[in-house]
Amino acid sequence: MNNHSILRVVSKFMIPFILLFALYVQFHGDFGPGGGFQAGVIFAAAFILYGLIYGIENARKVLPATATRLLLAAGVLLYVGTGLFGIFMGGNFLDYNVLAATAVGGQHLGILLVEFGVGTTVAATMVTIFFVFAGQDF
């Protein structure tokens, strides 16, 4: 799809807004519909769009294979880490009340971190699956 100049220009114009919308869905999930799962998928869609229009090779230059693999694990580790940090602070696993000075503040922080972990893993997963599928030459 390298020769479609309309697609190239429009996608280049759209990608920043897609990424911005994904971040909005991620961090506004406490107040409106949305959260880590949806944000991760939208975030990945931006990279997949880039990969479709400009080719997988160029997309891999933006987001190398090692980066997606690291992010894949980092999301789960952030989630589990938040849970374990609750244990170190004297609570139960995934007990956010003890993360901050007040219980409600701790819940805010815990949910934010956990949702961010979910979003990271989902985005990395979707990008990985698509790039690996599309990178096959048969």
Place this chain on the structure above:
Amino acid sequence: MAIAAFGIIKLRNLFAVVMLSGIFSLLAASLYVHLTAVDVAFTEASVGAGISTLLMLATLAITGEYEKKHTTSDLFPLLIVVVTGAALIYGTLDMPLYGAADAPANLHLIPRFIEQSGTEIGIPNIVTSVLASYRGYDTLGETVVIFTAAIGVLVLLGRGRNRWRPGISADAPSKDEENEV
């Protein structure tokens, strides 16, 4: 939705089938909006209609566009589907009406979440507080499932090309490299 479902069964052109399943997901998403389950609708629209359609298309690009004609009899599968469907419909007869105030789901936990989550969690979206805090273990499990899916795809497809840059479609590996991997 029913038309889309029958089209998916009948059509042999897989490209059209993928498009129809995307349409099916989008219609399901609007149904969820109608049931005021916006979080579920959002997920259905982005995952069902968006990403899975894309992944199906990527799969079609490396397989074929047409489904093989199958020659075996359809009667036995049809019988199983009809019996299972009848059992499921029979099961729904006992369920409370949609939105009934005395339904078990509306009596036990939901009032507790609606009344207490404002003071306990303090965020306006109750779905998020249930998902991330009250049911944190479930969400952790879901995240691990997604992580496992990616690992599975990587194990099946992501290697054997170039061991230093996995996932990139490099030149076909030489015989020695293939043995190493």
